[in-house]
Structure formats: structure tokens, C-alpha cells
Amino acid sequence: MNKSLILIVLLIFSFNTVKAQFSKDHAIYYSDGLNIGNYVGLDFNLNYVYKEKYSVKIGYIYNTRKPKSQPDDYSSGLANALLFEATNPHDKMENYQLALGKIYSLNESRTIRVNLSIGLGYTVLNEPENWQKIESGFVAENYTWNYERQNTFSLIINPKLEFPFTTIYGLSISPMVQLNKHRSYFGIGVGQMIGVLRSRKN
Template structure:
């Protein structure tokens, strides 16, 4: 029985030591940002940084805007006021992305750094079309429409400025470009960093 306890203690100590060594040389953290640009939305990412030098990012971006094809006299009706716009049509871009990047410290203390990332995304572009007017509508929308979905591959350029305020939390400023043949996004994200390892 003593042998099993000794083996268990040695294994537990080794695992803790390996975990400590892993987080000393590598960092895993999440970022969440509000996007503002030709669309508005959110950007959520899981980031892995090795040796405070190179990064790998897996993420999701979801953005909406007023439809380019929306008729000028479109109205959501009286009921739309209470729905706060949630039932209105939108042009939408959803992007699932993976990127690699390089870390650059912008000051000696490491409290400001750039994570310059380039990657590819699987993008779903959704746009309303086939607008049909209903002139007798007052309480509800005066148009109906169909949605058209197109899937494409995007180039994602995302140089992110990170401000690690503490070992576990920080802020981000994140210009982003999502380029594809259907509809592209250009904007900037402002958000927070939450660490699983230590940020610095």
C-alpha cells in the first residue's frame, strides 16, 4: 500500500511540475472584443503563445449591419419598437478563423505588446433579398424577404495591441480586416483579455 501512495505522490508532483513549466514558457488566454466598422459585432478568440514569441489563434467573429438592399420605405411597424430591432433584417458575416502570429513587446516592461496575426477563415455571408411589400401593415413589418447564404474562404489580417494590466487580465485594441469575394469587414475591436495561464 505504501508503494502505491509513493507512486501516486511522485506522479502528482511531476504533473504539477510539468504544468508549472508549461505555463512558465507558454500562455493560453481568451480575448473578447466589440467590433466597430462597416459592420458591428463581436470577436471571440482562444490564443496560445509559445515562449512569449509566436502565437496561434482560433476564433469566431459575428457582425451585422443594415442591409444594403433594404428598401428606403422599410418599416418594422409598431411591434418593431418593442422588439428593439431584433426582428429586423441584417446583412451578416460569420467567420470561423485560425491564425498564426508574432509577438512584439512595445515597451521594456512587457505591459504593451503587439500580436500581429494573419490567418484564414471559413465565412458565411447572409443577405436579405426578394423584398415583397405589404402596404396594409401598420403593427408589423411592411416588407417580407428571404435570406441568401453564401459560404466562402477569407483572408484575416488582425494586428492586436494587448495591454496586460495584471497577470490575469488586460485590455485589447484590435484592428481587423476580413477579405473575401462576397462581402468584407474593415474595423477595430476594443475588448478584454482573460488569462488561463499568466499573461506576463
């Protein structure tokens, strides 16, 4: 057995030892979800769990809805309809969040748990304003507008009922509240979790 093969075997053994020790108390996983409420949105998160008791989450949330300021007679025109209204104006609320949580396991097999998560978000609001009616045919929109951007901070309350069916994949259901001085979001989300979801049993 040459020296390089011995080195490879030692590296593999060391990696497995470190991994086993790490997963004894720690879990790291990716999660995402679809949120539905007074906005519709998506969220993407990186999660860390310590001893299946405490959690830290870093994430991004994107919410959108039909503009509250949109005139009643606004028409997107045939061109936008053919694009499934992709270029239509929307109220947009984005959050870059950091959250802390406390986890409670609800069964002995650890496949159902509650993650009580609360955090802060740096919030970016983009909303159409300055609507100006224009003469247009059947094809084009009948208004012009421009977006107003505002930055603020939000309180994000997001308790989750999590189902880590296996150690690497699970699902979640979660109500969510996002509060700031300009806008609020209330809704519920469904999502998935992928990664190291549970600590290794002793």
C-alpha cells in the same frame, strides 16, 4: 500517513512541476471583443503563445449591419419596435478563423505588446433579398423577404495592441480587416484577455 494521502501529495507536486515547466515557454488564454466599423460585431478566440514570440489563434467572428438592399420605405412596425428590432432583417457575416502571429514586446515588464496576426476565415454570408411590399397596418412590417446564403473564404488581418497587466487578465485594442470576394469589413475592436497571458520568467 496512508498510501492515498501520499499519492495525492505526489500528484499535486507532479501537476505543479508540469504546470511550471509548461508556463515557462507557453501561454494559453481566451479573448473576446467588440468590433465597430462598416459592420458591428463580436469575436471569441482561443489563443496559444510560444515564448512570447509566436501566436496561434482559433476564433469566431460575428458581424452584422443594416441591409444594403433594404428598401427606403421599409418599416419594421410597432411589434418589432417593441422587440428592439431583434427580428429585423440584417446583413450578417460570420467567420471561423485560424490565424498566426508574431509578437513584439514594447516594455521590459512585458505589459505592453504588439501581436501582428493574419489568418484565413471560412465565411458565411446571410443577406436579405427578394423584398416584396405588402399591405400592413401600423403594427406589422410592410415587406417580406428571404435570406440568401453564400459561403466563401476571407483574409483576416488583425494586429493587436495588447496590455497583459497581470499574468491572467488584460485588455486589447485592434484594427481589423476582413476581405473576401463578396464583402469586406474594416473597423476597430476593444477586448479582454483571460487565462495564462505571459510565459513564466526564468
